[in-house]
Amino acid sequence: MTAAEHLLCQIRPHVGAIAATPQAMAQEWRSIAPDQQQQLTLAPCAATTPARTRSTAKMLPRFDPGVMETYLDDMREMKARVHELFRQHPDLLPNVEEGLSKEEHRALVRRSLKVILQAGYSPLDLLARDPRKYFYLGECLSMVDLSLMVKSGVQYSLWGGSVLNLGSEAHRRRYFDDIAQFRLPGCFAMTELKHGSNVAALQTEAVLDVLTDEWVVHTPDEGAIKWWIGNAAEDGRAATVFARLKVPDPNGGSKLVDHGVHAFVVPLRDESGNLLPGVEIRDCGYKVGLNGIDNGAIRFTHVRVPRGNLLDRFASVDKSGRYSSPLTSQARRFAATLGELTGGRVGLTAGSVGVLKGAVTIAVRYAALRQQFGPPDSPEVAVLDYQSTQVRLMPLVATAYGLHFAKCLLVEKYVDMKRTREPKLVEEAALSTCREVCGGHGYAAVNRLGALRSDHDIFQTFEGDNTVLLQQVSAMLLKEYRQQFSGAPLTATYHYLRAALLGALPNNPLVTHDTEPRHLRDPAFLSKALEYRTARMLFTLSLRLRKHGPRLGAFHAWNKCLSHVLDLANAYVESVVYKGAPVVGSLHLT
Numbered sequence: 267m268t269a270a271e272h273l274l275c276q277i278r279p280h281v282g283a284i285a286a287t288p289q290a291m292a293q294e295w296r297s298i299a300p301d302q303q304q305q306l307t308l309a310p311c312a313a314t315t316p317a318r319t320r321s322t323a324k325m326l327p328r329f330d331p332g333v334m335e336t337y338l339d340d341m342r343e344m345k346a347r348v349h350e351l352f353r354q355h356p357d358l359l360p361n362v363e364e365g366l367s368k369e370e371h372r373a374l375v376r377r378s379l380k381v382i383l384q385a386g387y388s389p390l391d392l393l394a395r396d397p398r399k400y401f402y403l404g405e406c407l408s409m410v411d412l413s414l415m416v417k418s419g420v421q422y423s424l425w426g427g428s429v430l431n432l433g434s435e436a437h438r439r440r441y442f443d444d445i446a447q448f449r450l451p452g453c454f455a456m457t458e459l460k461h462g463s464n465v466a467a468l469q470t471e472a473v474l475d476v477l478t479d480e481w482v483v484h485t486p487d488e489g490a491i492k493w494w495i496g497n498a499a500e501d502g503r504a505a506t507v508f509a510r511l512k513v514p515d516p517n518g519g520s521k522l523v524d525h526g527v528h529a530f531v532v533p534l535r536d537e538s539g540n541l542l543p544g545v546e547i548r549d550c551g552y553k554v555g556l557n558g559i560d561n562g563a564i565r566f567t568h569v570r571v572p573r574g575n576l577l578d579r580f581a582s583v584d585k586s587g588r589y590s591s592p593l594t595s596q597a598r599r600f601a602a603t604l605g606e607l608t609g610g611r612v613g614l615t616a617g618s619v620g621v622l623k624g625a626v627t628i629a630v631r632y633a634a635l636r637q638q639f640g641p642p643d644s645p646e647v648a649v650l651d652y653q654s655t656q657v658r659l660m661p662l663v664a665t666a667y668g669l670h671f672a673k674c675l676l677v678e679k680y681v682d683m684k685r686t687r688e689p690k691l692v693e694e695a696a697l698s699t700c701r702e703v704c705g706g707h708g709y710a711a712v713n714r715l716g717a718l719r720s721d722h723d724i725f726q727t728f729e730g731d732n733t734v735l736l737q738q739v740s741a742m743l744l745k746e747y748r749q750q751f752s753g754a755p756l757t758a759t760y761h762y763l764r765a766a767l768l769g770a771l772p773n774n775p776l777v778t779h780d781t782e783p784r785h786l787r788d789p790a791f792l793s794k795a796l797e798y799r800t801a802r803m804l805f806t807l808s809l810r811l812r813k814h815g816p817r818l819g820a821f822h823a824w825n826k827c828l829s830h831v832l833d834l835a836n837a838y839v840e841s842v843v844y845k846g847a848p849v850v851g852s853l854h855l856t
């Protein structure tokens with residue numbers, strides 16, 4: 267049995283849950299009441315239609331999906347409960363085909379978040395005490411409405427997480443309950459009009475006024491207006507604002523001393539929702555997707571907040587303006603601050619994986635039921651049985667599995683980081699393909715693939731643009747590589763790498779001429795091949811940087827090798843994803 271046939275067996279048991287062929291849809295249409303007719307979708311909750319193609323009859327599955335589900339998902343009861351909650355509140359599901367206005371969608375998302383809280387889920391408690399469940403809840407919400415998942419992420423990972431992780435115990439006591447219960451909706455105001463990825467260059471300033479013991483938060487020019495800030499346009503009553511901390515010169519000079527970017531809690535609106543003095547907010551308007559989130563632009567004009575509003579886990583300032591920090595350099599403080607914010611990225615990964623699983627499920631179910639053409643005098647063939655469909659869809663199914671395990675690995679690393687506080691740990695084509703495989707029906711709004719694609723698009727750039735984040739991965743690999751060989755003579759480095767690279771060669775089909783499927787599918791061979799690729803790219807990149815560095819300088823040498831840098835990071839990520847599923851082979855699949 268081929269891998270694709272194998273996967274078909276896994277998927278087929280579920281396909282009865284959808285209506286997809288025109289005949290089946292038409293029959294279904296006649297059998298349901300007119301007021302329910304718009305509910306006829308490709309989604310799993312749609313009406314049941316028995317579907318049987320030639321090949322399903324031939325290939326009855328011996329695969330028990332329950333075993334796989336248990337293996338993949340030890341918290342699936344939570345998913346069942348959350349999804350049941352929304353089944354009981356169909357009015358909370360975004361009715362994409364009718365085109366909600368952004369105001370309607372925002373109100374819907376707000377109501378949904380309250381329903382989640384009323385049902386007894388407290389995302390902030392989970393984030394603080396059981397992050398695995400927190401990220402899992404995010405993944406469940408992403409399958410309901412991506413705007414809901416992002417709204418929860420802004421309130422709890424970004425606003426709540428920044429107060430919890432960058433503030434002190436006093437901040438936690440003061441804000442925790444109000445943030446948890448959504449009585450104090452808040453924002454994470456980092457990005458400015460002129461600076462997004464380059465956070466160290468932000469221009470908003472917070473200057474200490476020693477006479478009044480207050481910070482004066484100010485937007486010095488239009489380029490420093492906080493931009494795209496989630497929760498700002500309608501709901502946000504306070505924000506964690508990232509601003510340059512400036513204090514009077516302790517040596518008595520007239521100039522201020524700039525200690526770089528720090529986080530401050532700044533109130534934005536009063537309890538009735540009116541903007542506070544000095545705070546100006548504009549709505550960022552309609553976006554390509556995620557219109558359930560009220561993104562806004564914020565300008566501060568000499569807004570005064572108490573000195574205690576500095577989130578002071580990594581640095582504090584006393585009444586006289588003396589600055590102190592347990593971390594010795596500005597760069598280390600900055601790295602520690604950003605390191606504490608990784609929860610937002612883990613949450614986005616969980617949401618992204620949830621979206622991929624949802625989209626792939628919709629597309630595979632559709633392809634398994636949709637029949638087009640066939641041999642003469644025979645039933646038509648399911649489009650999933652065409653090799654061209656399998657080639658398009660099966661890599662996505664495999665990717666969904668791979669990324670599921672990689673996400674689990676990432677969540678475990680985050681949990682470890684929080685538990686040990688170990689400093690070392692602190693430091694899309696897929697959706698389009700799913701849409702195309704569903705042909706014209708994939709374009710129908712009711713089937714959600716278009717909305718998923720639009721909503722998800724931004725995941726490539728928010729919480730940091732992927733191109734920029736991938737460079738950090740390569741920089742980390744190069745740093746480890748240099749540390750390993752610092753002080754070693756070049757010949758030692760050379761011999762080590764030669765041995766490491768050659769270690770993979772005996773398995774290489776080009777050397778062994780072994781092209782048997784048994785060998786090519788051997789997990790040990792595949793793992794070695796991925797490691798070999800990463801090691802080779804790391805080695806050649808370091809040689810190139812060493813060659814260009816002296817002549818061009820570090821910045822331009824890096825830029826000259828940028829494609830190589832990004833390829834290395836992607837190769838590394840793929841080998842991590844592959845290793846994330848080390849025990850899949852132990853499952854009995856046939």
Ligand SMILES: Cc1cc2nc3c(=O)[nH]c(=O)nc-3n(C[C@H](O)[C@H](O)[C@H](O)COP(=O)(O)OP(=O)(O)OC[C@H]3O[C@@H](n4cnc5c(N)ncnc54)[C@H](O)[C@@H]3O)c2cc1C
Nearest residue numbers: 454455456457461462463494495496727728729730731733
């Ligand atoms: C819907 C939405 C919601 C958001 N919510 C928030 C929020 O709540 N709070 C918040 O603070 N921010 C928020 N943001 C902002 C988001 O985090 C930034 O957009 C993101 O950090 C990227 O910054 P930028 O848009 O300024 O892009 P830039 O940094 O200007 O990047 C532009 C392009 O330049 C490239 N580039 C930049 N630097 C490099 C480099 N060194 N090497 C190679 N290429 C490079 C990037 O890859 C990208 O293609 C949101 C944005 C959106 C669209």
